Amino acid sequence: MIQLYGHELSGNSYKPRLLLELLNVEYEWIKIDLMKGEHKTPAYLAMNPFGQVPLLVDGDATRFVGMTGIAASTTA
Numbered sequence: 162m163i164q165l166y167g168h169e170l171s172g173n174s175y176k177p178r179l180l181l182e183l184l185n186v187e188y189e190w191i192k193i194d195l196m197k198g199e200h201k202t203p204a205y206l207a208m209n210p211f212g213q214v215p216l217l218v219d220g221d222a223t224r225f226v227g228m229t230g231i232a233a234s235t236t237a
Contacts, residue, residue: 166205167215168195174215229232 165181167174175195183187193199193214202213209216209225219225 164191164209164218165189165215166191166193166218168193169197170213177215177217 163181164205165174166176167190169175169192172215178190193205193216195214199205200209200214205216206212208218209221211225213225
């Protein structure tokens with residue numbers, strides 16, 4: 162299942178979440194609390210070295226989603 166990491170007040174997190182909802186794609190929303198610095202924890206930085214939201218994980222593939230779309234991608 163797709164996992165989408167983001168913050169509910171982030172416009173950049175809203176865009177992929179809206180797309181997944183409109184396409185009726187099943188996904189798991191994982192809230193990252195930016196105010197508490199959860200995006201800078203070692204565990205999160207291991208998944209996304211940029212330390213930004215949103216982050217989309219689909220199986221072994223990780224996508225760093227930016228303002229203009231998918232900025233980078235890695236495969237484990």
